[in-house]
Amino acid sequence: MKKWRCIICNYVHEGETPPEKCPVCGAGPDKFELIEEPKVTTPKKWRCTVCNYIHVGATPPEKCPVCGVGPDKFVLLEESPGDLPAKERDAIQALLFNVSYGLYIISSIKDEKLNGMASNTFIQVTDRPLRGSVCLGKGALTAQYIKESGVFGVSVLGKNNHDLVKHFGYQSGRDVDKFKDMNYVTGDKTGCPGLLETLCFIECEVEQVIDLGTHYLFIGKIVDGDGFSDGDGFSKEEPMTYAYYHATR
Numbered sequence: 001m002k003k004w005r006c007i008i009c010n011y012v013h014e015g016e017t018p019p020e021k022c023p024v025c026g027a028g029p030d031k032f033e034l035i036e037e038p039k040v041t042t043p044k045k046w047r048c049t050v051c052n053y054i055h056v057g058a059t060p061p062e063k064c065p066v067c068g069v070g071p072d073k074f075v076l077l078e079e080s081p082g083d084l085p086a087k088e089r090d091a092i093q094a095l096l097f098n099v100s101y102g103l104y105i106i107s108s109i110k111d112e113k114l115n116g117m118a119s120n121t122f123i124q125v126t127d128r129p130l131r132g133s134v135c136l137g138k139g140a141l142t143a144q145y146i147k148e149s150g151v152f153g154v155s156v157l158g159k160n161n162h163d164l165v166k167h168f169g170y171q172s173g174r175d176v177d178k179f180k181d182m183n184y185v186t187g188d189k190t191g192c193p194g195l196l197e198t199l200c201f202i203e204c205e206v207e208q209v210i211d212l213g214t215h216y217l218f219i220g221k222i223v224d225g226d227g228f229s230d231g232d233g234f235s236k237e238e239p240m241t242y243a244y245y246h247a248t249r
């Protein structure tokens with residue numbers, strides 16, 4: 001339904017056309033103007049491909065407030081087919097903050113080049129044989145290395161490893177050699193690097209890759225491992241959780 005305002009007395013009339021005569025001041029239809037309703041636009045959401053920060057606005061931000069990268073590292077989040085309506089999805093996403101995760105540096109190797117990235121998605125999935133899975137964005141260089149080499153390493157972070165999260169999680173191996181100047185061992189079975197400042201290192205050979213559209217879910221057989229903190233594989237230091245990292249970064 002359209003709305004018309006009398007320019008003489010501000011009376012508002014609702015209808016397809018203005019009234020023949022204003023019921024308040026008696027002005028004719030030529031004294032009425034159409035009231036334009038403000039257009040409702042749904043704000044766009046942009047995801048930082050480096051640290052996963054979400055920005056809401058018409059355009060991506062000049063600089064990511066979390067990791068500092070520029071607008072070129074942001075991608076538009078579009079509703080994907082099969083997803084819940086945006087409001088419902090946001091409400092359920094908030095519930096998922098109650099799920100706890102650890103933090104890891106996932107590494108791989110390609111033609112002797114090493115790379116790694118921060119991830120909160122590694123978990124053990126079976127015990128006989130021992131298997132682990134990790135879910136990585138397709139845009140990450142590490143994901144591409146794993147897809148090609150079929151191997152990945154997992155360095156399990158402790159509560160003091162904040163610097164490693166920043167180093168491996170806020171920049172890409174496309175721009176910097178992330179293992180230069182790092183202390184690491186080279187895995188006996190896979191050749192993947194494991195960081196010595198972490199709690200332990202696990203080596204995996206990929207058995208299955210599941211294509212999830214935006215991400216690959218890698219399922220790997222655990223083929224070797226090393227504990228770093230006290231020599232017996234069981235660290236005295238506590239593992240870092242995703243929630244602890246966000247509360248203390």
Ligand SMILES: Cc1cc2nc3c(=O)[nH]c(=O)nc-3n(C[C@H](O)[C@H](O)[C@H](O)COP(=O)(O)O)c2cc1C
Nearest residue numbers: 050117118119120136137140141142169171172173
């Ligand atoms: C705390 C934290 C957790 C992250 N978890 C994931 C994850 O589980 N999956 C993912 O694809 N990216 C994750 N990221 C983002 C990648 O670490 C980041 O995009 C990285 O720069 C990719 O590096 P690469 O291109 O050298 O592989 C995380 C980043 C941070 C800071």
